[in-house]
Amino acid sequence: MEIEEVYSRQEIDEAEGRQINELIARSQTPIPDPDEWLDEKLKRNVLLTSVDAILNWGRRSSMWPVFCFPACCAFELITTAASRFDISRFGMEIIRASPRQADLMITAGTLTWKMAPQVKRIYDQMAEPKWVIAMGACAISGGIFRSSYSVVPGYNRIIPVDVYLPGCPPRPEALLYAISMIHKKVARRSLIQEGK
Amino acid sequence: MTTALSVSKIAKQLGKKFPEAVIESGADSLLLKAESLLAVAEYLNTAPDLAFDYLNHVTATDYYDYFEVVYYLVSMKHNHGLVLKVRCYDRENPTLPSVVSLWRGADFQEREIYDLLGISFEGHPNLRRIVLWEGFEGHPLRKEFL
Amino acid sequence: MTTKEITIQTEPFVVNIGPVHPSTHGVFRMRTTLDGEVVVNMEPVFGYLHRGIEKLAEERTYGGCVPLTDRLDYLASMSNNMAYCLAVEKLAGIPVPERAEYIRVIMAELQRIASHLIAVGSFLNDCGAFMTPIVYMIREREKILDLFDMVCGQRLTYNYMRVGGVSQDIPEEFIPALKKFLKEMPGWINEYDRLLKQNEILLARSKGVGVLTKDLAINISASGPLLRGSGVEWDIRRADPYSIYDRFKFDIPTGTAGDCYDRYRVKVEEMRQSLRILEQALEGLPAGEVRSEVPHLVRPPAGEAYGHIEAPRGDLGFYLVSDGSIAPYRFHVRAPTLINLTALNDMMRGWKVADLIIIFGSIDICLAEVDR
Numbered sequence: 001m002e003i004e005e006v007y008s009r010q011e012i013d014e015a016e017g018r019q020i021n022e023l024i025a026r027s028q029t030p031i032p033d034p035d036e037w038l039d040e041k042l043k044r045n046v047l048l049t050s051v052d053a054i055l056n057w058g059r060r061s062s063m064w065p066v067f068c069f070p071a072c073c074a075f076e077l078i079t080t081a082a083s084r085f086d087i088s089r090f091g092m093e094i095i096r097a098s099p100r101q102a103d104l105m106i107t108a109g110t111l112t113w114k115m116a117p118q119v120k121r122i123y124d125q126m127a128e129p130k131w132v133i134a135m136g137a138c139a140i141s142g143g144i145f146r147s148s149y150s151v152v153p154g155y156n157r158i159i160p161v162d163v164y165l166p167g168c169p170p171r172p173e174a175l176l177y178a179i180s181m182i183h184k185k186v187a188r189r190s191l192i193q194e195g196k
Numbered sequence: 197m198t199t200a201l202s203v204s205k206i207a208k209q210l211g212k213k214f215p216e217a218v219i220e221s222g223a224d225s226l227l228l229k230a231e232s233l234l235a236v237a238e239y240l241n242t243a244p245d246l247a248f249d250y251l252n253h254v255t256a257t258d259y260y261d262y263f264e265v266v267y268y269l270v271s272m273k274h275n276h277g278l279v280l281k282v283r284c285y286d287r288e289n290p291t292l293p294s295v296v297s298l299w300r301g302a303d304f305q306e307r308e309i310y311d312l313l314g315i316s317f318e319g320h321p322n323l324r325r326i327v328l329w330e331g332f333e334g335h336p337l338r339k340e341f342l
Numbered sequence: 343m344t345t346k347e348i349t350i351q352t353e354p355f356v357v358n359i360g361p362v363h364p365s366t367h368g369v370f371r372m373r374t375t376l377d378g379e380v381v382v383n384m385e386p387v388f389g390y391l392h393r394g395i396e397k398l399a400e401e402r403t404y405g406g407c408v409p410l411t412d413r414l415d416y417l418a419s420m421s422n423n424m425a426y427c428l429a430v431e432k433l434a435g436i437p438v439p440e441r442a443e444y445i446r447v448i449m450a451e452l453q454r455i456a457s458h459l460i461a462v463g464s465f466l467n468d469c470g471a472f473m474t475p476i477v478y479m480i481r482e483r484e485k486i487l488d489l490f491d492m493v494c495g496q497r498l499t500y501n502y503m504r505v506g507g508v509s510q511d512i513p514e515e516f517i518p519a520l521k522k523f524l525k526e527m528p529g530w531i532n533e534y535d536r537l538l539k540q541n542e543i544l545l546a547r548s549k550g551v552g553v554l555t556k557d558l559a560i561n562i563s564a565s566g567p568l569l570r571g572s573g574v575e576w577d578i579r580r581a582d583p584y585s586i587y588d589r590f591k592f593d594i595p596t597g598t599a600g601d602c603y604d605r606y607r608v609k610v611e612e613m614r615q616s617l618r619i620l621e622q623a624l625e626g627l628p629a630g631e632v633r634s635e636v637p638h639l640v641r642p643p644a645g646e647a648y649g650h651i652e653a654p655r656g657d658l659g660f661y662l663v664s665d666g667s668i669a670p671y672r673f674h675v676r677a678p679t680l681i682n683l684t685a686l687n688d689m690m691r692g693w694k695v696a697d698l699i700i701i702f703g704s705i706d707i708c709l710a711e712v713d714r
Contacts, residue, residue, distance in 0.1 A: 017331030070369050072416035082480040097364040114329045115390040118361050148394035149336050169498050251563050253676040255661050301563025303684050327389035
């Protein structure tokens with residue numbers, strides 16, 4: 001068959017298998033959540049300037065999600081983007097395929113170890129500042145599939161998560177509430193913090 | 197209504213053509229010897245009064261002493277069905293002949309049985325892991341896994 | 343002036359249409375070998391959503407496996423529940439009351455319409471009509487999801503059917519709402535036909551593209567709209583009737599050429615036939631109880647059973663082996679979308695990259711069922 005001359009399936013599969021096994025070995029504990037913005041000391045010592053206010057307003061008014069649609073929650077995300085529960089009123093109707101142009105990753109679905117290196121690669125390619133909403137029970141902790149041999153128990157094993165949204169699948173109204181929580185987080189952000 | 201063919205009648209018909217193929221004919225399924233699977237399957241596919249041209253599915257189970265592979269055959273012309281079973285007693289390296297040359301629909305299903313249970317199929321053009329990644333240790337659906 | 347003939351050296355080039363790609367079909371990867379823009383070979387790679395449902399079911403009770411079946415083909419959860427409950431009832435010999443059978447048929451046919459709306463909408467999305475058809479069809483689907491919300495409180499993974507019937511009776515406001523839906527829906531399907539059926543761009547992009555011949559379709563054990571689009575009149579509701587489908591009158595739409603356009607037409611006609619079945623079922627709905635007396639932990643006698651139905655994507659079946667205990671010994675799903683993918687390579691050879699997306703969209707797969 002022709003394809004044997006162009007690439008070798010066995011080699012590609014083995015290289016990817018090694019990559020997946022290495023990722024499993026590296027991700028045995030969850031990554032801590034980026035919640036230093038809730039810190040009391042920081043709240044008292046940081047003053048938001050008008051430059052901050054304008055930047056934050058710009059960032060939260062048009063956050064573009066990136067494509068990451070593994071499983072069932074994807075359909076609640078699509079119906080949220082449709083006409084009944086419009087996310088276009090938040091400026092988010094453009095779901096960008098290219099990670100460079102996106103700021104928000106709404107992880108909608110179960111993550112398996114086979115898919116994990118690809119999701120990590122997409123997250124790494126997104127430009128700063130970026131946020132993550134873990135949507136659904138499977139994204140928070142593995143959900144109904146937690147005891148399976150091939151499911152990652154929660155996205156926070158491989159990427160840091162900002163907002164956890166429970167539900168199986170969460171209703172579109174719940175997803176809109178999670179988006180408003182992200183907006184609140186962005187509104188409190190200051191340029192001084194970004195130096196960290 | 198897809199009528200389930202009378203197993204004893206088929207067993208008698210097969211007994212005339214392939215004398216030692218049939219081990220036992222249960223109430224609703226036919227148990228065959230592994231070596232004669234391909235010959236019997238070809239006969240069932242081409243014989244005009246049987247004409248089993250549609251393989252509904254192939255699946256396999258791990259009973260602790262043996263593996264059992266089940267084939268559900270359907271004939272679209274006559275609208276009747278038959279269940280074939282084959283057993284494999286080797287736990288280390290089970291092998292069976294592949295029916296991909298007769299029914300191409302068995303392609304992905306046999307790869308999946310290889311991936312999840314470890315049964316190899318001779319004559320399959322592309323027998324590799326399909327739902328799990330290369331480098332995964334073990335075969336999950338075996339009873340001794342986890 | 344003399345012209346010189348220049349021969350350009352070309353070699354095949356591998357493009358990975360990777361697991362994350364901008365279409366609604368899920369995490370599916372195609373390793374395509376291209377010669378210029380023409381596809382020479384295509385190798386499908388999946389397993390990115392393999393959650394081990396078959397192994398997980400061996401540690402859950404028979405009743406507790408129903409939520410797992412919801413998450414198989416998540417766009418047709420009611421059908422998955424129905425197929426599983428049918429298999430367990432066959433295994434254990436449990437009868438189902440009349441009212442429950444009628445309610446199951448109503449839910450299954452509503453689910454078929456909802457699933458085909460998404461299938462047609464995303465097929466047209468892939469054809470190039472960027473978001474308009476899918477947004478219109480999601481609007482219709484929201485009406486069906488409101489009906490399901492009224493019945494069981496959930497919008498996507500219902501967990502409504504139980505072994506021996508359904509979990510609760512339908513509320514009073516359901517039947518007037520369903521009658522209103524049945525009155526309006528044919529008008530919407532006619533509007534879609536007016537806009538799309540003879541649309542030049544749709545015809546140019548999908549007529550004659552991705553042909554699956556009749557013999558190949560039977561040989562690869564295809565089922566559902568893929569098989570019927572190629573001209574084979576095989577529908578489990580007619581060939582091997584289950585539940586009470588032999589009481590209803592409906593037609594089985596089939597295509598002739600086996601190309602993407604025929605598969606699209608088969609789905610639209612099936613929506614109309616489902617509306618017909620819904621009207622007949624609503625007329626004949628009897629009173630009574632909705633679940634027969636079943637112990638909380640069902641213990642079927644040792645043996646095996648196979649129950650299959652006509653799900654929106656094909657012939658969905660459950661093969662169960664029981665050893666007399668409260669959990670299944672073996673739980674296997676006959677996934678129609680996995681088997682339909684066998685011929686994808688043959689359908690795609692010789693077409694260009696843009697046609698690849700359309701052919702893939704027309705066979706309408708759901709990755710959660712392919713990978714289980």
